[in-house]
Amino acid sequence: MAKSYYTLLLIPEKKNAIRKVTLSSSLLKLAVALGIIIIFSLVYFSYDYAKSRQQSKELAHLRNITEVQKEQMNLLAAKIGDFEKKMSDIRQFDRKIRIMTNIDNGKSNGQFIGMGGPMSEDSIMNSRIAETENELIENIHRNIDQLLEEASFQEGSFRELYDFLKKQKSILASTPSIWPVMGWVTSEFGYRISPFTGKREFHKGIDIATKMGEDIVSPADGVVTKKMNLPDMGNMLKITHCNGITTCYGHMSKVTVKRGQKVKRGDVVGQVGNSGRSTGPHLHYGVCVSGVYVNPRKYLF
Numbered sequence: 001m002a003k004s005y006y007t008l009l010l011i012p013e014k015k016n017a018i019r020k021v022t023l024s025s026s027l028l029k030l031a032v033a034l035g036i037i038i039i040f041s042l043v044y045f046s047y048d049y050a051k052s053r054q055q056s057k058e059l060a061h062l063r064n065i066t067e068v069q070k071e072q073m074n075l076l077a078a079k080i081g082d083f084e085k086k087m088s089d090i091r092q093f094d095r096k097i098r099i100m101t102n103i104d105n106g107k108s109n110g111q112f113i114g115m116g117g118p119m120s121e122d123s124i125m126n127s128r129i130a131e132t133e134n135e136l137i138e139n140i141h142r143n144i145d146q147l148l149e150e151a152s153f154q155e156g157s158f159r160e161l162y163d164f165l166k167k168q169k170s171i172l173a174s175t176p177s178i179w180p181v182m183g184w185v186t187s188e189f190g191y192r193i194s195p196f197t198g199k200r201e202f203h204k205g206i207d208i209a210t211k212m213g214e215d216i217v218s219p220a221d222g223v224v225t226k227k228m229n230l231p232d233m234g235n236m237l238k239i240t241h242c243n244g245i246t247t248c249y250g251h252m253s254k255v256t257v258k259r260g261q262k263v264k265r266g267d268v269v270g271q272v273g274n275s276g277r278s279t280g281p282h283l284h285y286g287v288c289v290s291g292v293y294v295n296p297r298k299y300l301f
Contacts (some may be wrong), residue, residue, distance in 0.1 A: 073140065080143045087150055094157055103164055173265060174242035176219035176299040180249065181272060181283050183210030189295040195279055204293040205248070205286030212281040214272040216249060218263040219299070227259050233284065234276025237269060244291075250284035251276050 010019040023031070097103075187207040194201045218239055225246070226238035233250035237257070240246050253273025263269060274281045287296040 073137065077140055077143075080140060080147070083147060084143065087147065087154070090154055094154065094161070097161055103161065171242060174221045174245075176241060176245065176247050176287060176296075177301055178217070178219045178265065179208070179300055180219050180247075180285050181208055181210055181214055181216050183208040183214070183272075183282070185209075186282060189293075189297065196277060205250075205284050206296050207282045207284055209280065209282040210272055212272060212274065213253060215268045216252065216270045216272060216283060218265060218267050218269050219247060220245075220265050222247070222263055224257050224259050224261045224263065224269070227255055227257070230276060232277045234278065235270070235273060236276075239263065239269070244289055246288040247296075248284075248286040248288065250286075251278045251282060253281075 004025045005022050008021040008023065010021065012018075185206050186209045187203055189203060189206050191200055192203045193199070220241050222239040222241040224237065225240045226236070226248075228236050230236055230250075235250075235252040235255055237249045237252060237255050238246055239248075249270065251273055252270045253275060255270040257263060257267075257269045272281055272283050285296055287294055287299055
């Protein structure tokens, strides 16, 4: 079978000889196919090159974002580490207060040990970016959860301490601890020789000598339970405090409070006098605990 041929005429612009190229049909088809392949290859590689450059730019941008996020996470982890240190200081403070107040809540084992802080540079360099970020994020979440739980624990602990100290403050405020009047003690608590009979007798309080009309104050919070006039003690007053403590005041010239009246520490309750059986202006001050008179000096500071 005879082959078909194609003739290509190459006509130059100048007056040169026209060239004639004769190609067989199979060779022409091959040339056309190669040309198409080359054109598509050029288009594909150009597109792929442009796409690769775009992806490289995006990857560089993502890496920059990743580095910034990594720095921020390390900074956050460092702050959590500082916060955990402060929580550790708070635990130590809580423990000191409990030792001072002799309180033990029995929950010390429930407190946590700090686990925060940024990752080491070697660990970050030897790990892939995604793994490092995941580890940092998991570590931060775990530490935050622990800190929140411990903060809740410390809140309950401090609330318990607050309630205890508040109760102690109330007890202290209701415990006689200041002098009812300023002066000098002329007769102590205990056995003495009576200035009236010359015989040995038991003195149930202390005598504080001072000038006539000097203000007498309550040594603690309490309630006025008795107000009377007796032959030996003269104008007498009794104030009941907490824990079965009662204070009594004798030889007063004037009582300025009423029965059933509540008084605070430092409130004026009367004035020094010379009523009853007395050798001069003074205050008889007694302290009774659960019905038994005790030395008032134990409560004077």
